[in-house]
Amino acid sequence: MTLELSATAAARALEVSLEVADGETLALLGPNGTGKSTVLAVAAGLLRPDDGRVVLDGEELTGRRVVPPHARRTALLAQDPLLFPHLTALDNVAFGPRSAGVRRRAARDRARGWLAEVGADDLAGRRPGRLSGGQAQRVAIARALAAEPRLLLLDEPMAALDVAVTPALRQTLKRVLEGRTTVVVTHDVLDALLLADRVVVLDRGRVVEQGPTAEVLARPRSAFAARVAGLNMVAGRWSDGVVRDPGGRSVAGTPSGPALREGDAAVAVFRPRAVSVFRQAPGGSPRTALEVVVTDLEPHGDQVRVRAGDLAADVTAHAAAELDLAPGAPVTFVVKATEVDVYPR
Template identity: 55%
Template sequence: MSTVRVRARLAERAVDLDVSVGDGEVLAVLGPNGAGKSTLLSIVAGLLRPDEGRVELGDTVATDTFSGTFVPAHARGVAMLSQQAMLFPHMSVTANVGYAPRCKGQSRSDSRATARRWLDAVDATHLADRRPAQLSGGQAQRVAVARALAAEPRVLLLDEPMAALDVTAAPALRRLLRDVLRGQGRTAIIVTHDVLDALAIADTVVVIDGGRVVERGPARDVLTAPRSAFAARIAGVNLIPGVATAPGVIRTAWGADIFGTGDLAPGAQAIAVFPPSAVAVHLDTPHGSPRNVIPVTIGELDMRGAVVRVRGTDQPDGGTGLAADVTPAAVADLDLAPGRPVHFVVKAQEVGLHAALPPPGAAGPHNWPS
């Protein structure tokens, strides 16, 4: 069994985490820079000791600060893949992939056979006799994946594995990881900033902000109906916080009513979520069918394919500015430009109302075992 359970506090990095991964599950970890994502991987791998906490890998207690248990990194059965392939430069590709099996006692011929099997799995057999200096970035990462898996880890940790690749190599590696991890039921944790990584590879997503988990759920749910500001930002949707005042209505901190769909009890902390594609931009206040009319000052315009993303300045409570996707013709006809006041208009049926998650740091301390 290759489950993972982490409860860890590290005061120096302001991290207080509670994360679990099921057997054969792929967990994507998202969050802003400095939130604690890589710290989580380092704690699981045994590269960092938490001030307080416990790490369980399957039935093995790898870290327990209360009993003094700490299994060293090399004995945890965990493999880590980072942005750089970190292959041994003096070894061939085959020798790199066969290194871990050889260290575990396999004969030279058996380790070569293991290396060939994994190189075939990642479609890199043709690279077997090359040295790392002869590989492209994408090829080197494929070999690094094979090397990590050849070690037969109980858990695979991936820290931004596509970040250093060009736009042609990244999709190929993403497909490879999806096929290998899902096809073989591998337990893995992947830290990424790319929503495509999470959607294509992961079963579950956690969002870490301010050193704590602020959101968790199935990858598609989190990235299509996010409940945290960071998840909404990377998913490209608008998010407005407020308090439910009546069925289908929330009131913002600045006194505006937002109408949408969702069954929330009055007084509940809530959020409104809607895509930029559902927003129309008007110069004057419109009238007509039930809709939300939100005054916005344009902050920036950004061409995205065939549409222009019109981004407002920050919301009155400091939240990320709202966005609307319009045609270039609409930008010209309305003479849209930074600094211009406009109205963002969205129909109520396009707005989802959800219960809000607590902000980072709102949760109480863990009841650490004694």
């Protein structure tokens, strides 16, 4: 099933156009409040845009005609499983087929199959009040799939779960989404890498970047994608071997990909571990020396991530202590040009 969606919603500052191929999983990334959940609501028929169309496998669902949510054969799964509290897990999953006219025994057989598929067949007789968060979300996934939706919409399905149960549920999703037309909203880079074939990045209600997941996360062109990928990015114009941004920062780097001409829009991308941190400006004349102020310190594996606004550096705990780093401390970030990739924006 292919999805074509275009939507304008002035009250939500949304103007988006995107496509999802048959059997493809598309991840929507972007800062909070940028319109990701609104896109899902439009696709599900829960929100009618001021202007736009939703076409699923050639059938117009929103546009000149509007198909109500229950008749679209789409399934929306949110952070909260929203299971019926008075029904067992089995009857929750059987609810969709029963609503479509499937006989009780056949609906329950289908439900048992989907509970087994998501590793929850032993929960069939339990009511939601006796399920953990991870168990309830598995049942909710089974319920969504048992309805045999043409389009599956997932709104941060693992955001409310304990970190201990997330990896197993992610693997379950990876298996059951294979070959299904799906749109998933997430903030987690692992969700995007493991679940999605392609990524669309939204910012302020607009598409600012899109492409194959691995490519977008390896060569981001938007600030949000760079942060999700754990990379530093400075966007500006290419001139005399450096990228200069509107704020006056200059980063020297090595062009990759298509040739850059003087004045071209470009991005310079480098890893936090490539950044050296100094309390006093270093001697010599490094081509990239950025005077910044520490805004936060975070544990990052066996190192400390030093954040300075939109930039970050990784140092050892010993170095952080020796440099007496703390929020508000002025420091200089230095990075070698050989550690910086530059490509067209």
